[in-house]
Amino acid sequence: MTKDTDHKTWKNKLHEIIYEADTPMGKVFDVTLLILIVLSIVFVMLESVKGLPIDIYEFLYYAEWVITIFFTFEYIARIISIKKPTSYIFSFYGIIDLLSTIPLYLSFFFAGSSALLTVRALRLLRIFRILKISRYIGESNKLVKAIKDSRAKILVFLFAVLVLCIIMGTVMYIVEGEESGFKSIPISVYWCIVTLTTVGYGDIAPVTPLGQFLAAIIMIMGYGIIAVPTGIVSAEYTHQTKKVHLNTQSCNNCNESNHRDDAKFCHKCGEDLLK
């Protein structure tokens, strides 16, 4: 029984170190992890650069193994130290942690095969490790909430943009034709998105007067309707900020907060707030 308690204590301690950041050990663990993630991302990016001294590629190879082994231990430790392992394994961070660990093993496993491209793609999956950092930011911030609240409106907006791009893309395909680079409707729609979002690569550009006239209209529309998502998020965000301003008083009876600043009575139970 003592052993079981010991075991439990050991597990609890691990849990404290890994999942919490209050203890000194937990802080050390968090900072180490953060540094390793950033280093790992830098290494993945460097690996893809051609023409560096060969020593660097060798160093990157070994560094990668060290980091992967650390992440492996972290993943196992997270599973062991939690009471309900499945709640972690199938959570967002559980999947991210797994994806951060296995690419190297898988690429090692498939290395014998001829599918070199697959191996490379697999190794590059490591870039998703960057999402491990989001753990330290917290989803609960107001920004994310504002975006979530305006999700439906943003989707309607994006759909409207898509409809506009499909129609204008088709019209431009007819007007400009294939000689100007508008080779097919999908390409024209792509061009339309490039133009409406004001990116404007210039790899495809209208050359006929009518095409340029239509393009000008698309641009001005793009320039104007950018106001819409901004208006949505602004309003939603202002609204959220305001809610916070309602937070000054708290009812003595029902403990409801979020009252209007000038409220004299609780809007939930009718208690006199000024008592």
Add this chain to the structure above:
Amino acid sequence: MTKDTDHKTWKNKLHEIIYEADTPMGKVFDVTLLILIVLSIVFVMLESVKGLPIDIYEFLYYAEWVITIFFTFEYIARIISIKKPTSYIFSFYGIIDLLSTIPLYLSFFFAGSSALLTVRALRLLRIFRILKISRYIGESNKLVKAIKDSRAKILVFLFAVLVLCIIMGTVMYIVEGEESGFKSIPISVYWCIVTLTTVGYGDIAPVTPLGQFLAAIIMIMGYGIIAVPTGIVSAEYTHQTKKVHLNTQSCNNCNESNHRDDAKFCHKCGEDLLK
């Protein structure tokens, strides 16, 4: 008389299926229609892509006929099942539905003529089928209302942008001249719109120092005045959000309105709002 009632019932049932989405049959009809529209759009776009296997073009040809025939039946059914057919035929959706149906028939009709381009353009009119989807989104959403309310201001703004582009385009035509690609005033105005909306293709770009100086001013103006449509929609939208979230209830005792949506008691006199 029974027959007439039967007839009426049959018509009513059709109306229920087509115009409403509450019954299971209505839902099935809506989902089928939605899938067919999306498929149709994808097919129209695919048709324009060169270099696919010939089988695909053949499949697209037959698929197009199947979809068109379905849309034909839908159009006829919609006319039959409504009490006042003209109210549908000349409505926005009535015209869209007709435009979604006839292009193939018309292109078939004109196929013998030499006007191949017209035929192709006619066939591509099918892309407007995408507007059939808007039926499922509803115009009544706040976004559209905010834009409608700020229509007048947006038009004034767009006019101001146009005036600015015409004047600056003419100035750039004088400054840069035809060697730099500013071949005529309309082209210069087009360039000015491309620049002011921050699209910036780069197919035409100023090369003289004075031209680049003026271009820089146009860019900064474009960068700055984008704030204007955003400000309009933001303010209009914030206004709308506020109306909706506060103005619903009115106290029986003190007549104070502007209560929170979830208020049960008046925040001014404590009166029970739910009485």
Add this chain to the structure above:
Amino acid sequence: MTKDTDHKTWKNKLHEIIYEADTPMGKVFDVTLLILIVLSIVFVMLESVKGLPIDIYEFLYYAEWVITIFFTFEYIARIISIKKPTSYIFSFYGIIDLLSTIPLYLSFFFAGSSALLTVRALRLLRIFRILKISRYIGESNKLVKAIKDSRAKILVFLFAVLVLCIIMGTVMYIVEGEESGFKSIPISVYWCIVTLTTVGYGDIAPVTPLGQFLAAIIMIMGYGIIAVPTGIVSAEYTHQTKKVHLNTQSCNNCNESNHRDDAKFCHKCGEDLLK
């Protein structure tokens, strides 16, 4: 004496037609003027296009004279019909009207000289006729007011952008050097403005890793600080809209309006507003 009265009446009538839009004749005059302005602008733009049939250029030449003579009569009529001609001549619209009339005469006058370019530029001054339209929009709208109220803040913002562009442009000049197109500091500053305002022509683009890294930072800054002018105008505009909402009540005592919606007493004289 009767003649004098007649004279006055005639002058008044002209004033009514030209300066007001309430009478049928005034409306006809305004619409004619509007059409002539738009036509004139279209003609100026067409004139610069090369390669049209020669008949069109001839037509444009005569049309230009007709329009100019009409504008000349309008200018004279405006001076005659007003009581204090100087108040019109030196006003914004007086100068615009003069600029809309004289270019053709001046170009005719200078035609003998060798300064062909000056003549062309003079003729193109006619494009400023477009500003005559602004008479029909009115400067008093809320939009213009919001921009005017935030003028000081916008200037500070533009100055900050300029400082940023000068510093980053110089840094890029050192980093990228002349081989990449960053030929001088003014050119680099121009590139920096092109990038920061997200126009991005692509005629000059960084090629060294460090240059691309710095460019990425400039882009993200440009993407982020666009929020600033938007925030300014939004806030100013929301503020203005709010003022309007305060306009519901009017004091019986001092006739002050602009009260808060929930005001029970006049904020100026203390009069009970609810009486």
Add this chain to the structure above:
Amino acid sequence: MTKDTDHKTWKNKLHEIIYEADTPMGKVFDVTLLILIVLSIVFVMLESVKGLPIDIYEFLYYAEWVITIFFTFEYIARIISIKKPTSYIFSFYGIIDLLSTIPLYLSFFFAGSSALLTVRALRLLRIFRILKISRYIGESNKLVKAIKDSRAKILVFLFAVLVLCIIMGTVMYIVEGEESGFKSIPISVYWCIVTLTTVGYGDIAPVTPLGQFLAAIIMIMGYGIIAVPTGIVSAEYTHQTKKVHLNTQSCNNCNESNHRDDAKFCHKCGEDLLK
């Protein structure tokens, strides 16, 4: 003792001239300084332009020495006239002033060495003189405050943009490959930033259908999420404006705050606010 007082007076006078702008002499000093700064910046920029007449470069050389010597005297005067020189020397403006002065001396000092590039870079440090102007604008304005208050949120947003660009850049590297210009992950991430911020140079552009599809998604995301920083600053700024315009007075009778700035009587109880 009289001498000491004289000394002090002389120092105080210098302090008044340099650090304050109320006296006529102070104003003259400020305007002179402002003109010299602007001239200096123009000279530094002109110096880098190739192909001007040789006389100009000579003039720029001497003008530079004159300006530098003036700035040297200004720097020394600022140190002498202040009571605690270190509080100035290590302040933001102290460092800027030093940076504005020494580049020429340093470049003169290093001129003998072979490191010509370093000398040029050093000389260009003079561009930071532009920051001397910020002294005349003042950091205390609302704009800067709004940005400072939303710093944390903006950093989270920029981090999110970076994460998105790293992931999408890697995906594009796999999809497009090196033939399309996506030579390495850092280059792909650079392209992704260029696209997401809607700059769009066009030096690198996707050519495969899948690449163009993903690029379209990135563009629309960039177009949409620009709303986020705008929303943040708008809300923060609106909040600031509101505070300033309403919260100034509080009624002595009913303690109601939130009066209009120009209110003379309480809008709730009619109490005279000016008592």
